[in-house]
Amino acid sequence: MDLFVINRYRDSDEEVNTVDQETKHLEKLKQKIEERKKTITLSKSSESDVNTINEHNTVESIATNEKSIEDIKKHDPEPISELSKVPKPKKQVKEKISHEFKVLGNNEFEKKARVSRVLPHWLSNPNGISTDLQNLDCLVEGQHWLHSTLKATLLNEGVTHLFPVQKQVIPFIIKEHKAPYPFQPHDVCVSAPTGSGKTLSFILMDEIGCEVKALVVLPVQELAAQVAKVFKKYCSKTTLKVALLGGSTPLHQEQQNIVRHTESSGWVSEVDIIVCTAGRLVEHLQSTEGFSLKHLKFLVIDEADRIMDNIQNDWLYHVERNIKLGTELMTGRVSNLNWFNLNEQKTAPHKLLFSATLSQDPEKLEQWGLFQPKLFSAAPLHDNDDEDQIRLYATPAELSEQMVACEAENKPLVLYHFLVDQKWDKVLCFTNAAESAHRLAVLLNAWGRDQFKVADLSSALDRPTREAVLRKFTQSEINVGIDVPDCNYVVSYDPPRNIKTYIHRIGRTGRAGRVGQAVTMLLPNQIHLFKELLKSGGKSDVPAIEIKPEILNGLYDSYEYAMRETKNVIQSEINSKVQKSVELKRRYKSNKQK
Template structure:
């Protein structure tokens, strides 16, 4: 307020003093302005705040070099106004907005609108370059008579096509001279494509001329039903070979199993009664810890069937106990660990040749690392070029003979649609999957009431004991039962002959469950049909799962 002077009741003689006083006040104002400019020039202020270059908007701030409280100069003199205007006008270089900021501030929520950078994983060479396996078993060019690498005894028992790639590879790897170790293998192929024979035949052929009483092959499976099934296959192909196969599972008392696998002799001490052991993971740990004379120091083959399921649920940490047992047995036999030399390498027993099989084998290097594979090789039914794309790493396959479809309907129409398939379309040998044992029971009762004796529907779930499940499966195989309604307990690995149709009454929870469900039909080159019944709100999730398969689009 120093600039404003009230000129009331003043004489003309006092005008000169007034002008001098105003000049002094103006000089003071100029001095304050210059001081303020110098003070603001020493403070480095950010004029532009850039959130993210080329993507997020920039917040521009006007230069702060102007005085914060500029006041309009009013006075009686025009020269005073012009002078004040020149003083208060900012320089052009002070209002220039900086083009680039040295600081970035994150605004919450902007990442939802940005395209994320795609990260390409670099897989090991053996995972990115697998050996191709055909998914069409009806067009295989190789016949049993052309299998020069297969023994005549096995040819006489073999009745169907087998994996042309895996079996000769395993046989060739085990023909290498000592101390060269064979490459471990991982096999990812559709269900029903002959994965069991892919490890049964080479193991039997390699061990059939073995000398001595030792456990030389062990096959580990996740559940008792699968172990019993694989044991039957081994016993079938071990006919006339002199090899003895023993099944170890919770279905037999531990004491009885101990008498089947070991025997004490006066001359040689404890000897093995079994050449090949088929077992569940939990039962194996029990025998390692409790069975006297049980040793695996001569183990030549270690097969893990349904490897992804065992990988996700390692029972009793069986792999640790197995590796520790083999290591301790070798140290007791050879003494302390010797220095690295040709003699020590020649005398050292090689580790078991590991063979991993599954229709939904994980191709994650971190998960596969826990198996301790030696220079592994991958055999996959997925197209080779799909492994070059990061989005296709975890794709799975279904057989070419399998016809896959889905039906979209309301929840109240699902039983009617299933009844239409069974009665109007005359579907026979049908397996229907639900997500709960209670749902399976209710659907079984409903279909039997509607069928009025024309439909023979039975329930098959984990709620039933093993003997009852075996009896139901036997009646289904003998056509005494037309429809099996069950849960995913029978979806994995169990071979059910002549199953023509698979119906997913409830949608599968994930892609692995879907692969194992539809794998109950279309096996060993036979044509099969798979139908999934979906509600409207389940379509999006099911299509997302279908993108993880290397198959044709579902109709």
């Protein structure tokens, strides 16, 4: 506003000019006020009378104030400090707008009460399972519900005691199948740490009748092969036959192993138990003639959470559709209610879900279509900040967890210190990328040639190579592995991205009652996120390992040499790949010309 441009401090000779200048400014202001009054009157003519009166009064009050200012200037030529107290028009407009709308209720926002999660009774009240695998009290010989052949096989394998999960789950399953039709057995969900004996819980079941059929679904080929191997071992002295459908053999060869056509009975099954991956199972259901699941009694889903997060080809729909092939599915009508149809009806297969990180989300569990399920959980009860009691994830009692904080350039030095100075053997080291795993394996092999052997295992390798690495690691021909299934130590060279990945990583050690150690390597800016990750799984902070700087300083010379060797090896591998690619292109061009 021009009024406030006037300079407060003038010399005595300039007072007369100052008064004239102030008078000119006041005249300009009065002229602007009159123009503004006309503009407001025209723009507000279409509004209500109340708003027009308010605008009129506001303009008149401004004009009155300006007139009073002019009178003050006549009596006192320098009342500039008083002029600054004149209210601004904009402020008046804001006050008018604030009273235009009525505020309903109070103007204080109250925080809404948090809705507590209410779980189904079977999820909130599970049967507890102990994680202590050192003090076992369930002798194999004293269990009358175990088949005599299975008892002999267990004792030959050196298994004298059953683990807590086996002690509770197996008798429950057998008891459920003793009930006559039409009583259907309760489906079972088992949440227990890796290495706690879940696999044997669905392998060591008695031969219930002569029509026992079981289907075991796993997320990846390697796990399917391991489970099939255990099944074959414990079924070797029984009449049960086991088949693996995992993609390691051609489809037509697997078809010949599971079904056979006869002149008298048509298509018959060659196996009683099938261990498979979800994708391969769907292939057989769609393309294998004579393959049927209509007599299936057990449907076992191992690593259920991993399959639940990535249901391949909607395999569960295809399984249920194959089981229900009959009048109801073909005609879309329910069969007549009579004694014959009731007698012919067969119960749905008994579903058994096993996982170390079983979800407690009822919406996710709903997709399995479980019948009055029972939960067996080893996870402790966790009280969170919102007073909700939830069960999260459990780890073996024999497993110790630690973390190491270091800079990125010191991570190889810390790992080398564990392998050489601490003499760690059979170490499993996880990275977040196949390329990182390969570079780390090359570096460690160049660094510790005469002290340890390292091999990398990732999805970038073909299946025969992966199996060879696993075999060497099991036979202790390899001391350090990158992503292998069994070990004494687990090192997360790169921190896991979520709590489920962390639980599955550290679960590779401390299995079957053996002592294990898991260490996570973190950058300084990753410590907070890692603690939040542990908190999300109901776990407390893990202790930190301190590495003295002088220990790392003594490794720099050998580390630099190993780095030079690693660069040479990686460069030679790149050159070899480029040369092979060029040769393939030349062969392709020559064949095309021919």
